[in-house]
Amino acid sequence: MEIKYWSDIACPFCYIGSTRMKRALAELGLAETTPLEFKAFQLDPTLPTKTDKTMLDNFANGHGMSKAQAKAQIQQISQMGAGDGLKVDLLNAVPTNTFDAHRLIKLAASLGDDTVTEKVIDAFYQVYFSNGESIADHAVLRAASVNAGLSGEQVDAVLASQQFAQDVRDDEIMAERLGIHGAPFFVINNKFGISGAQPYDTMVDALKQIQAKEAE
Template sequence: MEIKYWSDIACPFCYIGSTRMKRALKEMNIYDETPLEFKSFQLDPTLPKTTKESMLDHFSKGHGMTKQQAKAQIEQISQMGASDGLKVDLLNAIPTNTEDAHRLIKLADSKNDDALTERVIDAFYQVYFSNGESIADHDVLTKAATEAGLDTEEVSSVLSDDKYLKEVRADEMEAQQLGIHAAPFFVINNKYGISGAQPYEVMLDALKKIETGAVK
């Protein structure tokens, strides 16, 4: 089985959905043998790399809600993450551009070490959802990426240039060509699609049916 999924570091449903997918693969004892390829998908590529806007203001404007409604939904999302053992402090997250984080994930990919790539992705999720730090801040990114196992000089080289931007854009173009307009979106064996942070049981059932050939 091969799985590729479009995801953004700033997307709580991507964080939750990928966690559920990995849990399902581990339940089936096929996690270690199943390639799980992260594909770049920016929820809002127009966001600036520096901002003073709070998540509450950003969320309420973006979803056409009052601040009270936005806060209630943000808290609901955070509780959803907690039910999967994740700290999703969305209220204190900083709404900034995620392009540089995606480029560093591509750097990790270039090492052909799945465990390294997973550590980098997880580190960036921690930055955004747990630490309340800017995922666009180069110092923050460098610290998280190097602690996850990337070389400091290589990280600095990527961040000082536009390296891996083509690869990020290629992922986004592929998503458009496939008609993918939201994340997370999982494509299994280049044939079956699962959209959104589906309940764990739904993901597990879908994977079992695909593995046994019950789904045509």
């Protein structure tokens, strides 16, 4: 089985959805033979790399809500993450641009080690959702990347250039061509799609159905 999924580091549903997908693959005995190929998808590419806005302000403005409504929804999302064993402290997340984080994920993927790539992705989720640090801060990105197994020299070279920028844009162009307008979005065997952070049982059932169809 082959799975590509469009995702953003700043997307709590991407964090939750990819975690559920990995669990589903493990339950079905597919985890070892089905690596997840991360595709870049920026929820808001217009966000700055530095901001004084809080997530509460950003969320309320972006969704046309009052601050009280936004806080209630943020807390609901955080509880959803906790249900999957994840720390999703969305209220204290820093709403900044994720483009450079995506470029570093492309660096990791270019090295051909799926384990390191997954560690980098997970480290960036930790930065954003657990640590309350800016995912656009180069020092933060460098520390997280090196701790996940990337070379400091390679990370510095990417951050000091536009390396892998086109790779990120190509993912976004592909998403547009496929009619993908939100994340997460999973494409399985280039034929089947699963949109959003579906419930765990739904993902398991969908994978079983795809297996059955592919075996026909």
